[in-house]
Amino acid sequence: LMQIYRPLNFIGFVYREIRQGLTDIEEMFKLLDRAPEIQDKPGAKPLSVTGPVVKFDDVKFHYDADRPILKGISFEVPAGKTIAVVGPSGAGKSTISRLLYRFYDVIEGKITIDGQDLRDVTQESLRAAIGMVPQDTVLFNDTIAYNIRYGRPGATDEEVRKAAELAQIGHFIESLPKGYDTPVGERGLKLSGGEKQRVAIARTILKGPPILILDEATSALDSKTEEDIKSALDVVSANRTTLVIAHRLSTVVNADEIIVLRDGQIAERGTHHRLLVKQGLYAQMWNRQREASEAEERMQRVANDP
Ligand code: ATP
Numbered sequence: 001l002m003q004i005y006r007p008l009n010f011i012g013f014v015y016r017e018i019r020q021g022l023t024d025i026e027e028m029f030k031l032l033d034r035a036p037e038i039q040d041k042p043g044a045k046p047l048s049v050t051g052p053v054v055k056f057d058d059v060k061f062h063y064d065a066d067r068p069i070l071k072g073i074s075f076e077v078p079a080g081k082t083i084a085v086v087g088p089s090g091a092g093k094s095t096i097s098r099l100l101y102r103f104y105d106v107i108e109g110k111i112t113i114d115g116q117d118l119r120d121v122t123q124e125s126l127r128a129a130i131g132m133v134p135q136d137t138v139l140f141n142d143t144i145a146y147n148i149r150y151g152r153p154g155a156t157d158e159e160v161r162k163a164a165e166l167a168q169i170g171h172f173i174e175s176l177p178k179g180y181d182t183p184v185g186e187r188g189l190k191l192s193g194g195e196k197q198r199v200a201i202a203r204t205i206l207k208g209p210p211i212l213i214l215d216e217a218t219s220a221l222d223s224k225t226e227e228d229i230k231s232a233l234d235v236v237s238a239n240r241t242t243l244v245i246a247h248r249l250s251t252v253v254n255a256d257e258i259i260v261l262r263d264g265q266i267a268e269r270g271t272h273h274r275l276l277v278k279q280g281l282y283a284q285m286w287n288r289q290r291e292a293s294e295a296e297e298r299m300q301r302v303a304n305d306p
Contacts (some may be wrong), residue, residue, distance in 0.1 A: 046125035051079035058109035071264040082242040084252035087261035131209035137200040141185035151206035167202035168228040194225035212242040
């Protein structure tokens with residue numbers, strides 16, 4: 001029976017591999033389908049970064065015409081400051097980061113960097129000026145050193161190590177038997193969401209862009225990982241014009257301004273303390289989250305000490 005079973009099992013394996021390959025190809029075509037929508041204008045100039053000051057001016061956006069996502073958003077990120085965008089799930093927070101990176105163009109209004117409309121500059125120069133730490137970083141099937149060095153291919157081993165340390169992931173990498181030569185990605189060591197995000201932060205520290213977009217991971221992280229990520233983000237965002245898309249509120253306390261998005265509009269704005277005093281939507285979200293994390297800590301204590 002085993003003689004029949006083994007080849008059948010193997011065929012099953014090959015079939016699954018091919019299926020997976022097909023879905024990847026489908027994904028690729030979906031991406032290719034999208035790409036031509038955004039093109040450089042004839043005569044587009046390279047972005048000239050001075051501040052940099054990022055400005056959203058009455059921005060309206062939808063993916064599908066019958067469902068508006070952003071209904072007229074205005075805010076400014078002053079040079080070197082940090083603005084955090086918070087709000088309920090689906091409010092349009094990540095959409096704001098996608099528009100700043102120009103994955104899509106605004107429908108109405110405009111986004112400028114140092115007064116230049118994103119649609120008037122070359123995409124290459126725009127993306128060179130922005131470091132994006134996405135929610136879910138895709139790692140290459142290569143070593144962890146390669147994945148960090150991707151931020152600046154000419155970086156030395158020492159610079160890669162330094163970036164990893166600043167991103168609070170150096171210690172973890174050094175504890176692996178093969179250290180920086182450990183293969184990661186789908187075919188190597190699978191990193192947790194928090195570890196992947198710190199690899200992305202190390203990559204961005206090496207790239208050293210003047211503007212930063214941090215799209216915080218949605219998933220809940222344990223409090224140690226949360227702290228590590230917070231310190232890594234503090235390092236990378238110091239003196240950079242930073243837009244934080246916060247799904248968990250943990251990184252927003254020190255932001256220069258917090259923008260609370262609801263239903264595609266700005267419902268409230270201000271510092272953490274002012275918004276708490278206001279007792280509005282932000283205060284509600286903050287209290288709910290605190291209760292949830294306290295409950296989780298209680299569960300942890302019970303689990304550790306039965
Ligand atoms: P979360 O905190 O859950 O990540 P969010 O505030 O970041 O939410 P967005 O990702 O900006 O929300 O999405 C806003 C809305 O736009 C959602 O209702 C989502 O379903 C929709 N949306 C996002 N991407 C697309 C897309 N490519 N095509 C169509 N609709 C989309």
